[in-house]
Amino acid sequence: MWDRLEALRRARAGRRIAALFEEDPGRAARFTIRAGGMLLDYSKTQVDDALRAALIELAEEADLAGRARAMMSGAKINETEGRAALHTALRAPEGAGPVRVDGADVLPGVHATLRRMEAFAGAVREGRERGQGGAYTDIVNIGIGGSDLGPAMAVRALHPYADGPRCHFVSNVDGADIADTLAGLDPARTLVIVASKTFTTIETMTNAHTARDWMGRAVADPAAQFAALSTALDRTAAFGIPEARVFPFADWVGGRYSVWGPIGLALMIAIGPARFRDFLAGGHWMDRHFIEAPPQENMPLMLALTGLWHAQVCGHATRAVLPYDQRLARLPAYLQQLEMESNGKGVTMDGATPRASTAPVIWGEPGTNAQHSFMQLLHQGTQVVPCEFLVAAEGHEPELAHHHRLLVANCLAQAEALMRGRSLEEAREMLDGRYAGEALERQARHRVFPGDRPSVTLAYPKLTPEMLGRILALYEHRVFAEGAILGINSFDQWGVELGKELAKSLEPALRGEEVAASGSTRALAAFLRGA
Numbered sequence: 001m002w003d004r005l006e007a008l009r010r011a012r013a014g015r016r017i018a019a020l021f022e023e024d025p026g027r028a029a030r031f032t033i034r035a036g037g038m039l040l041d042y043s044k045t046q047v048d049d050a051l052r053a054a055l056i057e058l059a060e061e062a063d064l065a066g067r068a069r070a071m072m073s074g075a076k077i078n079e080t081e082g083r084a085a086l087h088t089a090l091r092a093p094e095g096a097g098p099v100r101v102d103g104a105d106v107l108p109g110v111h112a113t114l115r116r117m118e119a120f121a122g123a124v125r126e127g128r129e130r131g132q133g134g135a136y137t138d139i140v141n142i143g144i145g146g147s148d149l150g151p152a153m154a155v156r157a158l159h160p161y162a163d164g165p166r167c168h169f170v171s172n173v174d175g176a177d178i179a180d181t182l183a184g185l186d187p188a189r190t191l192v193i194v195a196s197k198t199f200t201t202i203e204t205m206t207n208a209h210t211a212r213d214w215m216g217r218a219v220a221d222p223a224a225q226f227a228a229l230s231t232a233l234d235r236t237a238a239f240g241i242p243e244a245r246v247f248p249f250a251d252w253v254g255g256r257y258s259v260w261g262p263i264g265l266a267l268m269i270a271i272g273p274a275r276f277r278d279f280l281a282g283g284h285w286m287d288r289h290f291i292e293a294p295p296q297e298n299m300p301l302m303l304a305l306t307g308l309w310h311a312q313v314c315g316h317a318t319r320a321v322l323p324y325d326q327r328l329a330r331l332p333a334y335l336q337q338l339e340m341e342s343n344g345k346g347v348t349m350d351g352a353t354p355r356a357s358t359a360p361v362i363w364g365e366p367g368t369n370a371q372h373s374f375m376q377l378l379h380q381g382t383q384v385v386p387c388e389f390l391v392a393a394e395g396h397e398p399e400l401a402h403h404h405r406l407l408v409a410n411c412l413a414q415a416e417a418l419m420r421g422r423s424l425e426e427a428r429e430m431l432d433g434r435y436a437g438e439a440l441e442r443q444a445r446h447r448v449f450p451g452d453r454p455s456v457t458l459a460y461p462k463l464t465p466e467m468l469g470r471i472l473a474l475y476e477h478r479v480f481a482e483g484a485i486l487g488i489n490s491f492d493q494w495g496v497e498l499g500k501e502l503a504k505s506l507e508p509a510l511r512g513e514e515v516a517a518s519g520s521t522r523a524l525a526a527f528l529r530g531a
């Protein structure tokens with residue numbers, strides 16, 4: 001199949017995307033999916049009928065539909081860790097299921113924890129659950145990776161719905177992070193949430209101890225103002241967090257898929273339990289869509305296949321995520337973990353070398369800011385970077401509708417410009433009169449845009465809690481589909497371990513002890529300890 005895709009690529013060399021629209025006036029509609037109020041337009045790519053059919057066949061060959069059902073029904077598809085990958089169960093409504101792991105239905109436990117979270121979040125919001133100096137004004141979530149990026153991104157995304165205490169996020173072991181965050185907070189009115197699936201992550205535990213010391217200097221019982229989100233109840237107890245404020249989850253929730261459960265507690269406190277339920281409903285809607293929609297109308301599938309076409313077949317090594325939605329500023333970082341930690345692998349499930357390259361590098365920033373920084377390279381640089389735009393039809397500032405119109409116009413303009421480009425002839429015409437002869441030729445060359453640069457646009461009505469749920473689950477399933485088709489395990493992350501081990505073994509070097517390391521590392525350590 002990959003050979004056939006390669007042949008299809010060669011056959012399309014030199015064919016311009018813009019020309020496809022001239023040949024087929026119905027193209028936009030035929031390569032757009034409308035579902036759940038959203039519109040996913042992948043028509044500004046080389047995908048055509050034959051290519052789409054071949055890509056769908058690729059998914060069928062990998063039995064993607066079967067693997068998706070296996071994932072959602074609790075099969076231990078994370079083989080290297082012997083675990084299920086059941087984040088979809090976290091957003092399954094009451095009455096759904098059963099979803100069995102080792103014979104037992106996991107949904108009653110999920111819903112019981114959700115109800116406990118709701119009772120706690122409600123009490124914090126209403127001031128019934130209080131700090132030792134009064135009702136909580138601030139929440140500090142201490143976590144890293146999946147225990148930080150999801151809630152941090154979502155709290156920012158849903159700011160217009162955040163009517164609870166202020167939420168802050170501390171992740172880095174760099175003391176600057178916690179120092180800057182705690183400065184100005186009243187410890188007696190701050191709730192600290194320690195979010196860590198394993199409760200062993202060095203950054204999180206270091207920050208948690210620092211926060212407890214900070215709290216201990218101001219209140220009689222610091223542990224009373226701590227909550228924990230974890231799978232490791234022995235460790236949360238050892239830290240001194242009372243059981244009533246520990247919200248557990250199971251090992252079948254991967255860190256980067258965990259915002260839907262206890263790790264989402266800060267989000268729930270910020271926006272309230274009812275809106276958090278809307279967020280879950282949005283995710284669940286996308287789960288049903290992924291399982292039920294036919295391939296051509298299946299948003300995660302077509303997003304995955306377009307991604308595979310660009311990264312694995314065309315060889316474009318990176319993908320830019322460009323939300324024209326300032327509140328999604330942390331989405332690129334969130335998607336970096338989701339996609340690069342899931343699919344940045346060098347071995348297939350059966351231990352072989354992957355047939356194609358694996359995850360592309362994901363990066364991005366919100367528009368329009370990106371236009372004034374790196375988009376130069378996207379338009380005129382020598383490498384092709386497929387772009388993914390996200391944009392809402394409506395903002396949350398009706399009084400600033402003119403801002404929103406400009407925002408949307410810029411988003412559409414970027415995608416159009418990337419595709420259309422500007423030929424040398426057009427550039428010459430543009431400059432004619434200002435320059436002549438050789439100068440005209442030279443100046444014109446600098447104003448050429450090669451064009452034919454592909455992009456996908458996801459448009460949605462408004463960034464509500466439910467819509468954010470749909471968007472995040474869309475990306476989760478896209479990453480799953482890409483991984484399944486590539487034959488890799490998207491749910492482990494062995495690649496993060498070596499650095500952690502070495503950090504432990506190198507720490508003594510910063511106290512002046514001899515360590516086994518390269519000359520470069522030893523010299524750097526000596527410099528950094530001021531020797």
Ligand SMILES: O=P(O)(O)OC[C@H]1O[C@H](O)[C@H](O)[C@@H](O)[C@@H]1O
Pocket residue numbers: 144145146147195196197198199200201204255256341493496
């Ligand atoms: O939630 P924790 O156990 O503290 O883990 C936090 C993060 O660190 C790990 O190193 C992994 O790379 C991430 O997948 C995880 O989300």
